[in-house]
Amino acid sequence: MTVPEASVAVELAQLRGEINTGLEQIKGTLGILVERTNRTDADVKQLKSDTEKDIGELRVEVEALKRNRWPLAAVGALTGVAGAATGVISLLVR
Template sequence: MSAPPPPDHGVYISPAQTYAEVQRLRRTVDQIDVKLDRLLDDNREIKEVLSDHETRIRAIELGETERQRRDELRLSGLETRRWPLPTIGAVTGAAGAVTGVVALFLR
C-alpha cells in the first residue's frame, strides 16, 4: 500500500509515523506517571513525619512527655524535702541564742 501524495497545502503523515508518535507519547506519559507516583509516596512520608513531629512538639509544649513528668515529680520531691531546712536552721539559731542569753544570766 503506497502513501497518497501530499496535498498541495500541507504535509502528509503516514499511519506508521502516527503510530510511532503515539507510542513515544505513551512512553513519556508512563514515565510521568511513575514520577508522579514517587512524588505522591514522598509526599505521604513527609506528611507522616510532619504529623509525628507536630504531635511530639505539642506534647513537649504541654509538659506531657514521660521525661517532663518524671522531672516534675523529682523537683517537687526535692522542694518538699528542702522546706524543713530553713525551719531547722531557725530553731537551731534560736536555741543557740537562748543558750547564750541563759549563759549570760548564769554568770
Template sequence: MSIPTPSDPAAVAVELEKLRGTMETGFAKVDGSLALLAQRGDQTDRIIDDHEKRLDTLERARWPLPSIAALVGVIGLALTLWQISQK
C-alpha cells in the first residue's frame, strides 16, 4: 500500500477523516470539561443557598438581644431607684 500524493482526492479524504477524528476527540474533551464546570457551578449555588439560609436564621435569632439588653438596663435602673427611695 503506497502513500497517496497530496493531489490525490483519496489523500484529501483520508486527511479530512483524520482531522474529523481529531476534532471529535477535542470536542468530547471540551464537552466533558463544560459538564464538570456546570456540575461544580450547581454545587456552588447549592452551598451559597445553604449559607444564605443559615445566615438568615442567625440574623432572625439575633434581633431580640439588643431589646433584652435594654430591658435589663431599664429594670436595673428601676431597682436602683426603688432601693434609693427605700432609704
C-alpha cells in the first residue's frame, strides 16, 4: 500500500467510527424519546380516568341537587292563589 491508500484507509476507518458513534447516539436518543412517549401515554390515560371519575361524581351531585330543588313555579302559583283568596275573603267580610 502506498501512502495515499493508507491515509484513505485510515480516513475511512475514522469515518466508520464516527458514523457508528453517531448511530449509537441516535439510538440512545430514540430510546429516551420512546420511554418519554410511553410515560406520557400512561399519564394521559391516568388523567383521563381521573377526569371521567370526577365528572361522574359531579353528575351525581347535580342530579341530587335537581331532585331536591324547590318547585318555584308551583310555589309561585300557590302564593298567587293564596293572595287572591285572601283578597276575596277580605272583600266578602266587609
